[in-house]
Amino acid sequence: MKSDPEKQREVGAVVHAMRILQHLAGVPGPQGVAAIARATGISPSTCFSILRTMARGRFVSFSETDKTYSLGLAVSELAIGMIGSSYLDLIRPEIERLALNHGMLIALWRITEDGHIVVLDRAYGEHVVRVDMRVGSRLPALIGAVGRCVAAHLRLPSAELRRRFTTLRWQNPPSFEDFEAEVAEAGRKGWTKDVGNLYRGITTIASVVTDHNGHPRFGISGIAIQGQHTPEQIDRLGEALRDVAGYIGRSLFPHGGKG
Incomplete structure (x- = not known):
């Protein structure tokens, strides 16, 4: 037979x-x-x-x-591809709107499995003088404003957070105590900022997109020359980033994802 x-x-x-x-x-x-x-x-x-x-x-x-x-996310990417789009096509209008409404560079970061964040896309505000981040730029996952948000969602023990903090390279390093407090603040507020730590003279505001397990998948950050925006404008952008990150998380990870 x-x-x-x-x-x-x-x-x-x-x-x-x-x-x-x-x-x-x-x-x-x-x-x-x-x-x-x-x-x-x-x-x-x-x-x-x-x-x-x-x-x-x-x-x-x-x-x-x-x-x-x-x-996981790769299944969403395959499904989106079937309808002629990708998650970048879905997210880009959101980052363009943020850039225009808040007048600064907005960057979308992918959080990688090997402990880095990589720029996937960016959109520009209307300031004549502006900063830029090259697509493909790569940084350690816990550095800067995005990194503080990533750390907040990873909920690392203080000793492990300190160990990872010692490997980071900043132009104007914060103390570990300040960094740890800012990580905790990011967890409470859903967004945080870096004022001249990662790069002197640069302010960064960020939030992260999480999946339905609360695991950080993408970062969204606003990047501007320090002093170009008032504290109130910074706060408004932080809240807007948190809301957009939550919306993207619910759209890409529809099993009740946290934002």
């Missing part, structure tokens, strides 16, 4: 990965390895290996807090 030639061409790991993604798409919330393995009929060890691999590619998102998995 001959085997079905279509079956012979199937790759087991790919079939399992598709089954896992289909399962996660149909459940109301994140699940652990054991629950996913039971539901899909895949052995726990195989299931764990596939989930770890897909997490590295961001097809699934892993929560360190409760050790659960859910669909």
Whole structure:
């Protein structure tokens, strides 16, 4: 008796990965390895290996807090591609609006798995004299205003936060005590600022986009020459960045993401 030639061409790991993604798409919330393995009929060890691999590619998102998995950003990117768009197409009108309304450079950053932030896009305000950030610019994930917001969502123990802080290079370094207090403030307010620490003479205001597990995925920052904006204007931009980051998070991560 001959085997079905279509079956012979199937790759087991790919079939399992598709089954896992289909399962996660149909459940109301994140699940652990054991629950996913039971539901899909895949052995726990195989299931764990596939989930770890897909997490590295961001097809699934892993929560360190409760050790659960859910669909990741890469799945959203594939789905958006099917309708002729990308998340950058969806986000760009928001950063352009912020730039025009608040009169400064607005940068969109991707938070990478290897502990960095990378400029994906930017939009300009109407000031004749302005700063710029090159697309592709790369910085450590915990530095500057975006970094303070990232640190707030990672909820690192004070000793670990201090260890990472000592590796950062600033033009005008803050004290660790000030940095830690500003990280805590970012957690409370949903945004924060860097006034001349990362770069002398430059003010940066930022918030971050989080997924439905509260994990930071993107940063949005306003960047201006120091003194170009009043404290009230800075506060208004910070609140606007927080609101836009929340909106983007709910749009890209629709399982009740936090902003």
